[in-house]
Amino acid sequence: MLKLRIGLDIDGVVADSFPVFLRELNKHYGKDVKQLDTYDMTEIYGVEWDEMSQFFHDNMEYLFLTPKPMTGAVEGINYILETGHEIVYVTARAPGSEEKMTCKWFDDNNIYRDKACFTGGLSKTFAVKENGIDIFVDDFMTNALEIASLGVPVLLMDSPYNQGKLPQGVTRCYCWDEILCQIDQLSRSKNVMNRGTP
Ligand SMILES: [Mg+2]
CATH class of the missing domain: 3.40.50.1000 (HAD superfamily/HAD-like)
Incomplete structure (x- = not known):
C-alpha cells in the first residue's frame, strides 16, 4: 500500500464551523438563514466583505473555538x-x-x-x-x-x-x-x- x-x-x-457561524451571524444581522446555499456568506447576509471580516475578527475566539x-x-x-x-x-x-x-x-x-x-x-x-x-x-x-x-x-x-x-x-x-x-x-x-x- x-x-x-x-x-x-x-x-x-x-x-x-458553519452551524456556529450561521447561528452567530443570524443573531448579529437579525436573520434566520437555515443553511448555506452558497459559500459566499456576504451575499447571503447582504453585507460588504470588510464588515463581515470585522465581525469575524471581533468574535474570532468564540467563532473558532466553539465548533x-x-x-x-x-x-x-x-x-x-x-x-x-x-x-x-x-x-x-x-x-x-x-x-x-x-x-x-x-x-x-x-x-x-x-x-x-x-x-x-x-x-x-x-x-x-x-x-x-x-x-x-x-x-x-x-x-x-x-x-x-x-x-x-x-x-x-x-x-x-x-x-x-x-x-x-x-x-x-x-x-x-x-x-x-x-x-x-x-x-x-x-x-x-x-x-x-x-
Ligand atoms: Mg472548507
Whole structure:
C-alpha cells in the first residue's frame, strides 16, 4: 500500500464551523438563514466583505473555538495516521491570530496537527504543490476545481453550497467513512504510484 500525503481543509471538513457561524451571524444581522446555499456568506447576509471580516475578527475566539469536529473527523484522522499516511492541513484561514486560535482548537479537541498551511484566503494550489500533496479533501468547489486541475485527486465533502456536476478527478463524498474508503482505494491504485509521488 502506497503511503500518501493527504491534504485536509479545515472548515467544513475537520471542523463543523458553519452551524456556529450561521447561528452567530443570524443573531448579529437579525436573520434566520437555515443553511448555506452558497459559500459566499456576504451575499447571503447582504453585507460588504470588510464588515463581515470585522465581525469575524471581533468574535474570532468564540467563532473558532466553539465548533465541534465534523462527524467522523477525529476517527478519520486517527485512521489516516495509523495506516501510515501523512496529513497536511491547508486552510484559507489567515496566519497570525487566526492561526493561533485554530491551533488552540486542534489542541482543545485533541486532534493531531503537525503541519498546517494558512493561506489567508489565497488559492491553495501553491501549498498543495509545495507540500507534494497526493490527495486533497475540501468542501469548496472553487478549491476542488483548482486543485484537481493540478492533477491532484480531490474528495469533495458534500454540502448544500457545493452541488453540481463534478469534473474528472473530483469525487463527492457524503461522510468521513467514504473519504477513508477513497483514500484506501487510491493508496492501492497504480495511477498514483505511476505519478511519481515524492
Ligand atoms: Mg472548507
